[in-house]
Amino acid sequence: MAHSIYDAKWRDAMAELKEQLYLEDHTLSGGKDPTAPPSLTEANQHWASLYVKYLEIFRTLEGCFDGIVQPQKRVDIKLVLELVMSRIVELKALLIKWNPAHPSLVAEGCDGPLAWPYVNLDDMLVDLKLPPKVLEVPIPRYFVEEAADKQAARDKLIQAVKTMKLGEDADIGLELDREEKVAPPLVDFTLAEAIELIQRMERGRQGIVHAKLTERLSAEEGANTKTPAFKSATQTAMGASAALEMEPETAAGHIQRLYRGLRSRRAANLEREQELAFIGMSRPKLWDDAESKREEAKRYEELDQARARRKLEQKENEDGYSQALIDLHGTVLEEEGPDMRERMMDERRAWFTDELGKGVFPEDLGDFYLAQNPEGDEDPEAAAAAAAAEAEAAKKGKGGKDDKKKGKGEEEEEAEKIPPLTGPTQFTATLQDCLDRFSGVWLDRDESNNFQQKHDVDLAKNVVRPNVEEEVRENVDKMLVVQLQNLKAQLEAASGAKKGKKKKDKGKKGKKGKKDKKGKKGKPLPGEKLCAGMEFEEMLGTLIEHGVVCEASPGRLADLIGEFNYLGSTYQSQSEAKDAWGNWVPQDPSLSQIRSLLTEQIVLPLGSPFLRVTAPYAKSALLYGPAGSGKTTAVQAVANHTNAVLINLSASVLDNLPKEFREGKSGPTRLVHMAFAVARHPEFAPGVIYIDQVDRIFVGKKKGGAGDAAKFKKDLVTYANSLKPEERVVVLGCTSEPFNIPDTEHKDLRTVFQMQLHLPYPDYASRVMLWRAFLEEAFDKLEMDIPDTIDLFALSLVSEGYSAGNIRTAISRTLTQRRCETLKTRPVTEQDFVGPLSMLPLTYQEDNVKFQAFTASISGLQQRRDAVKAILAGDGTGDGKKDAKKKKK
Numbered sequence: 001m002a003h004s005i006y007d008a009k010w011r012d013a014m015a016e017l018k019e020q021l022y023l024e025d026h027t028l029s030g031g032k033d034p035t036a037p038p039s040l041t042e043a044n045q046h047w048a049s050l051y052v053k054y055l056e057i058f059r060t061l062e063g064c065f066d067g068i069v070q071p072q073k074r075v076d077i078k079l080v081l082e083l084v085m086s087r088i089v090e091l092k093a094l095l096i097k098w099n100p101a102h103p104s105l106v107a108e109g110c111d112g113p114l115a116w117p118y119v120n121l122d123d124m125l126v127d128l129k130l131p132p133k134v135l136e137v138p139i140p141r142y143f144v145e146e147a148a149d150k151q152a153a154r155d156k157l158i159q160a161v162k163t164m165k166l167g168e169d170a171d172i173g174l175e176l177d178r179e180e181k182v183a184p185p186l187v188d189f190t191l192a193e194a195i196e197l198i199q200r201m202e203r204g205r206q207g208i209v210h211a212k213l214t215e216r217l218s219a220e221e222g223a224n225t226k227t228p229a230f231k232s233a234t235q236t237a238m239g240a241s242a243a244l245e246m247e248p249e250t251a252a253g254h255i256q257r258l259y260r261g262l263r264s265r266r267a268a269n270l271e272r273e274q275e276l277a278f279i280g281m282s283r284p285k286l287w288d289d290a291e292s293k294r295e296e297a298k299r300y301e302e303l304d305q306a307r308a309r310r311k312l313e314q315k316e317n318e319d320g321y322s323q324a325l326i327d328l329h330g331t332v333l334e335e336e337g338p339d340m341r342e343r344m345m346d347e348r349r350a351w352f353t354d355e356l357g358k359g360v361f362p363e364d365l366g367d368f369y370l371a372q373n374p375e376g377d378e379d380p381e382a383a384a385a386a387a388a389a390e391a392e393a394a395k396k397g398k399g400g401k402d403d404k405k406k407g408k409g410e411e412e413e414e415a416e417k418i419p420p421l422t423g424p425t426q427f428t429a430t431l432q433d434c435l436d437r438f439s440g441v442w443l444d445r446d447e448s449n450n451f452q453q454k455h456d457v458d459l460a461k462n463v464v465r466p467n468v469e470e471e472v473r474e475n476v477d478k479m480l481v482v483q484l485q486n487l488k489a490q491l492e493a494a495s496g497a498k499k500g501k502k503k504k505d506k507g508k509k510g511k512k513g514k515k516d517k518k519g520k521k522g523k524p525l526p527g528e529k530l531c532a533g534m535e536f537e538e539m540l541g542t543l544i545e546h547g548v549v550c551e552a553s554p555g556r557l558a559d560l561i562g563e564f565n566y567l568g569s570t571y572q573s574q575s576e577a578k579d580a581w582g583n584w585v586p587q588d589p590s591l592s593q594i595r596s597l598l599t600e601q602i603v604l605p606l607g608s609p610f611l612r613v614t615a616p617y618a619k620s621a622l623l624y625g626p627a628g629s630g631k632t633t634a635v636q637a638v639a640n641h642t643n644a645v646l647i648n649l650s651a652s653v654l655d656n657l658p659k660e661f662r663e664g665k666s667g668p669t670r671l672v673h674m675a676f677a678v679a680r681h682p683e684f685a686p687g688v689i690y691i692d693q694v695d696r697i698f699v700g701k702k703k704g705g706a707g708d709a710a711k712f713k714k715d716l717v718t719y720a721n722s723l724k725p726e727e728r729v730v731v732l733g734c735t736s737e738p739f740n741i742p743d744t745e746h747k748d749l750r751t752v753f754q755m756q757l758h759l760p761y762p763d764y765a766s767r768v769m770l771w772r773a774f775l776e777e778a779f780d781k782l783e784m785d786i787p788d789t790i791d792l793f794a795l796s797l798v799s800e801g802y803s804a805g806n807i808r809t810a811i812s813r814t815l816t817q818r819r820c821e822t823l824k825t826r827p828v829t830e831q832d833f834v835g836p837l838s839m840l841p842l843t844y845q846e847d848n849v850k851f852q853a854f855t856a857s858i859s860g861l862q863q864r865r866d867a868v869k870a871i872l873a874g875d876g877t878g879d880g881k882k883d884a885k886k887k888k889k
Contacts, residue, residue, distance in 0.1 A: 003453055006067045010077065013060040014438050017084070020053055021431055026422040028432065038421050040100055040113060046421045047098075048124045051091040052134060058084045059138050066141050069314045070453040071321035072460070073442065080434045081140065082608055086615040087427050088137070089600050093616045095119045098418060102572060104584040105864050107871040114864060117597055117755065118589040120568030132564035135592065137599040139557070139641050143607035145311070147643045154645065154684055158549065161537065165545040283772070283786060293783070313453075321455040328457070329464045333471070340472045348480055361488065365477055426614065525722060526715065527673025530666050536681060539674040543647070546657055548675055550646045550690075552639040557598060559637065560630045561773050561804065562591025563765035583865055585852055588760035591630070598634055601755055602730055606686045607642040612725045618755040619723050620731035622694065622858075624738040625759030625851070626843040628805020631734040632692070634759070638732065639688045647675050649716070650692035651709035662708040672715040676722075679729045686728035691716070694735040698749055700742035713748070720752045738858075739850040746858055756858050758851065761803050761843045767796040770804050774811050782820055789827045798834060801843045810837040 022029050038046070061084060065077045101114035121135060144151075189197065276282040351368050355361070362368075441459070450456075531539065543549045571577075571587045579585050598621075605617035623631040639646045649672070654662070661671040679687030691697065699710045720731050733753055735741075741749060750756075762770060771792045779786055786792075799807060813836040819828070856862040 003069070003447075003451075006064050007447075009060055010064045010068070010073075011443065013057050013064065014080075014435060016053070016057050016060075017080070017431065018435050020050065020057065021428060021435070024050065024422060025424050025428045027424060028428070033420075033423075038418055040098060040418065043098055043418050043421060044095065044100060045124070047091050047094050048119075048121055049128070051088065051095065052121065052124055052128060052130065054084055054088050054091065055134060055137065058088060062138050062140050067310065068453075069310060069317050070450075071314075071318045071455050074314075074318075076434065076437065076442070078142075080431070082610045083427050083431055083434070085140075085604055085608065086611050087425075089604060089611065089615040089617065090427075092119070092596075092600050094419070100573070101864070102584050102586070105861075105868055107868045110864070110867050110871055115860065116586070117757070117859075118568075118586075118593045120565065120572055120593075122564070122566050123569040132566075132592065135564075135596060137596050137604075139599060139603055140607065143603075143641060144643050150683070151643045157537075158540070158544065158551075158645075161541045162544050165541055317452075317454060321460070324455055324457070324460050325464055328460050329468060332461055332464055332468045336465070337468065337472055340469055341476055344473060344476045345480075348476070352480075352484075361491075363484065363488070364481060525673060526718065527669045530670045531673050531677070534674070536678070540678055543674055543678060546661075547653055548648055548671075549678070550648045552636040552644075552646045552688075555633055555637045555640055557595050557603070557634065557637045557641065559633055560591045560595055560759075561766070561769050562594075562762055563769055564592045565590040579849070579852070583856075586855075586861070588763070589758055591759070591762070591766065594634075594757055594759060597755070597757060598638065602638055602732070603641050606638070606644065606688075606728055606730050609726070609728065612728065619729075620720055620733070620753045621755040621757060622733045622735070622738075622749065622753035623757050623759055624694075624735045624854070626761050626803045626847070627736045627841060628803035628809075629759040629761060630804055631736075631759055635688065635690050635732045635734065638730070642686050642688075644686040644688045644730075645679065645684050647679050647687060647689045648692075649675055649689060649712070651696035651707065652693060654697075654709040654712055655707045657708075662711065668712045669715050672712060672719055676719045676729070680727050686730070689729065689731045691731065691733040692735075694733040694749075695737045695740045698741050698745040700745050717748055717752050738854045741854075743857065750858065756855075758855050760851065761801055761848070764796055764800070767799055767802075767807070768792055770807050771795050771799070774808050778811055778815050782823070784823070787823075787827050789829045791830045795830045795833060799837060801845075802837065802840060803843065806837070806840040806842075809840060 026032070058081070061077060061081045065074055065081055068074055068077065096117050096119060097115050098113045099116040099119060101112070105114060122132075125132060125134065273282065348365065348368060351371070352362065355367070447453075540549065565587070568587065568590070577585050577587075601618040602621060605612045605615070611617065623634060625631060636646070638644065654671075657671065659667075661667045675689065678684055679689055693709070696707060696709050697713050697716065699713075723729050723731075731752065772786070775786050775790065775792075799810075802810075810833050814833050815828070819832075853862075856865070
């Protein structure tokens, strides 16, 4: 793609961003403040519209940043890209927090929103006439590309330690749940018994085939003897009538007629198949012409090569720009340094003269800078971080000590109000500065002579000029301070030692008053003393030796295949689906929503340090659902998208550790400390801590049969809470049996895992996508299309309750190497998959009810149900816990 096309896309994205910015902040256009507060529905629709539009802008900017090779453009685009990315995450947090509750969860005194992570935006897409793919959050490719060198050094270190500890051929990869081994045979046969059984089955098969063939031939013979054609042929054979020979012209006409009909029918069938494939009613035949398929693959390969060349050009231009900044620093210092030095000297000398005129002899230049900048310069990132911390503190303060001290007769605090829909935010001012810079620098810039898209020298000088000024300022300040000290010494010597001594005492007093108080240090972690003498390489070697540091298998979040929920909003607002107790049951989330949440709350903050200090994010998440639903796939996708190191603290790993780490009070603490220390290390960041089988760690007081993994729970809670925003570490837990976790452990579970995501078994539409995707993957290796003999819709019906991993396993067990060799003589049908599928575990309706009950308990839905029931029953004011205590009394 040409440079001008990327520039045009960049201009369009900035124009859309400007429009969105004016919609968000009415003060930019001189609008008036809204008089009436917005309703919950209005706020939700407003934020949803902004969210969808920002997603489109984000996708365009990410493509521009990936394709543009001019380094200075990329710097400006990246700043806007990260600001837009932060705004998307912030808008999603607002949509989750202010999600309208179902009518059955609303009562007088309990009519607020219900924080629900699975936001439905299908109605917004209908209003905006956009396809569902718009809601797919793109993951910036520079997360991996910019950290490639760092990852290579990290992998080299891991490989060296692994070779030293385990040997060169050792495997430290994390196995996927879907990679199940074929089940062993139910009965063990000897070789003679197996041969006898095969012979008996083969003789039976041959007998059945022979009987069916004889029956078919007999039926055809009986039917043919009754037809007029048979009688006519018999009479002709007996010489009843002589057959007339056909003229050559007549025969040629018949042949032409038959050929034209055959050709027309073939063309009509081909056109019908193409039309059905175009409207999505049938699968396109990609492998009918293998040569065209290979040409298409070759074109994709050429596109990949073109992108690789563009990336190489980006790297060359980036290196040239970095070197130019170093060279221009000296040039600017040489050309403009003397003028800067003279100007600064004049400013400081004038200030010194004014101070002497006031009767004050300054000892340093602190008062000069205070007079120049009374408010002080504030870093935008620091300001954003402070605002986020203030908001978090305000959120926590609502449930603090003041609430506990309230008497029974005191009134409760007012409910939190919906924030204003328009007005300045922490991003609007910075985004407006970016728009102004784009308009002043890039919008009308003529680059007809810059075909290679090298850096601009004048713009580069503007970048290094502040650094040069800072360097000159430091030199000038040092020189003036020395001059002030010399002048002071001369004045003291002239006025007498006694007077100078008094001044010195006063100066010392002033300095003493300016000393800053040191803040209290945080409480040290319990494992710091236990691992005080261990070097980082020693910790890493210990973790690799015991299988704690793993290598993630290749995978992406797009591998979580699932259909978009087109009726989510309708179901949420109008559905009357209830459980056995009469409670409204929310719809299971779609994998599209799961992918968006993982991208926005986990991947983007983990890959962007800027976003971790400017937007709300989840530092941990719990993924629960049936076995094979994609939990481990999601964990490895997060690690692959961010180039993160994978630390495996699953229950199966903890149970197999040496006794020194499993026994005593210090053993588990040491291991958990080493795991988090490696994940936190700057050279290893970002890090993903993976905890599988969480239900075996959070077992409560009943620890019988839980294994040694439960001993690590206390330290996991402590260290998970100790993670800071600047530490790019995320904790991801998985479990297939969350309903086995006692209710008493849910508090600690929510403490460790800030976000809980349910990965359900796929619905019918998702199962159709899964069967098609997995079968295409299998048949593409054979250079074949999916045979028409396979009914995908029938397979999707019979596979209800089976997870994606089970479907993939059933396909791999069916299409064995031997079966693939006989596909041409014996085509595969949907019946061939039913047998292997029936041997795999199934999620029954009873299990699904357990998952729904756990979702209601861990998400606060059950508490909301109890509050509404209490209000409707007239037994309380909506506090389920208080009402329960009243009943006990």
